[in-house]
Ligand code: HEM
């Protein structure tokens with residue numbers, strides 16, 4: 150079970166045990182991570198599950214889809230180079246111990 | 255021990271249409287699931303319950319082949335789930351993504367608003383439902399669908415007839431006839447336009463559906479274009495009027511929004527929370543399940559009252575007040591889960607970035623002609639139906 154470290158907007162860190170195969174968004178909701186609203190529950194339609202990942206991890210992930218790429222420009226918090234929709238990212242051992250930052254709107 | 259569903263049998267359908275909010279409040283306070291006899295539906299009205307239901311589509315299914323909606327418009331994405339739903343949704347999304355809206359639709363939508371406002375600007379008075387909101391919403395939708403040249407009144411008639419037909423629980427023959435007529439009108443329009451869109455790929459919804467992989471069948475195109483016509487016109491129209499109304503009734507808030515245009519987005523979200531254009535939509539139980547301790551049986555239908563959830567005082571303080579500056583919290587006006595409104599980004603751009611700012615820019619010193627004349631009506635669909643205004647021409 151990989152550990153995911155959510156960095157909250159107030160600077161606090163919330164480290165949680167995540168299950169492989171679930172999305173980062175589902176992991177965040179399960180642990181009530183503030184700032185992950187996920188209105189569309191993982192359909193990449195609402196952009197309310199925006200997170201910022203460390204750049205080295207991005208390369209290890211499936212490339213971003215055109216749809217997600219478009220959506221991210223309209224998330225409430227400004228887009229950064231590590232921005233992703235957390236609902237589109239599956240937890241795996243490759244993500245063990247990464248920091249997932251919740252960007253401030 | 256699970257609780258039984260409570261019942262409210264002393265309100266009339268007319269009461270609901272006139273103002274559902276006091277009834278929603280009674281239901282919310284009475285229990286998580288309450289059968290309201292006049293509407294013949296079990297209402298779920300608390301914010302957290304609606305959200306939890308929308309996160310469990312396996313239990314609370316949208317699949318309902320026998321629904322009136324499917325009878326009227328054919329098998330469509332709103333009554334499907336899972337992969338079947340996702341494929342049809344992906345076939346329309348390329349026309350509705352926020353970036354596409356900005357790059358492809360913002361300019362045509364601005365031209366439509368400019369044209370509609372130019373026609374009334376000199377008059378100093380107008381009825382905004384008929385003379386502003388309906389034509390803007392209908393013409394913008396026609397562009398996005400790829401229905402070039404379809405007159406806005408025809409769009410509006412189709413939309414209303416399809417909506418009335420899918421809510422025709424009393425099986426009124428005339429309503430059914432009009433709905434059939436609208437359905438065949440839309441189908442012939444699609445037939446006329448398909449080859450143009452096939453030969454000239456473009457960002458319109460018809461074109462996106464033709465370019466989709468896997469390709470959409472003509473039946474899928476017919477049905478989902480009808481969903482977009484039934485679901486993309488009235489809501490936009492109503493939210494234009496609601497946003498204008500909220501601001502006209504609260505001149506201090508209007509002044510702050512006009513002084514700080516980045517607040518338009520926030521003002522729009524508050525308007526659709528305050529009077530949600532869609533007040534209720536159904537889900538069907540795929541197994542027995544409890545909703546906050548109340549048991550609902552497999553096969554039964556619950557009405558997710560997002561209008562009520564958006565006035566849940568456990569979440570929103572003074573929910574009946576229009577307050578652009580209230581504590582920021584997400585609302586359910588666009589639904590939630592996988593059926594989260596496909597047109598969210600179009601309506602945000604059209605209403606809050608283009609139409610309503612232009613109205614206040616161009617119609618100087620806009621005010622209600624007489625607050626007593628404003629009519630607001632409906633519960634499944636709700637919005638201002640009559641809104642006479644005056645301005646300095
Ligand atoms: C303020 C304006 C609007 C509001 C408040 C609104 C609200 C909603 C809601 C609550 C739903 C969920 C219904 C359900 O789950 O049963 C929905 C679905 C939908 N809306 Fe909207 N809508 C608006 C504008 C639009 C526009 C402009 C379009 C099209 C251009 C549109 C197209 C759709 C479609 C296609 C669906 C079905 C999505 C699916 O099943 O995946 N809507 N809308």
Ligand code: FES
Pocket residue numbers: 174186187188189190191192193194195196197198234235236237
């Ligand atoms: S949950 Fe809506 S975009 Fe990720």
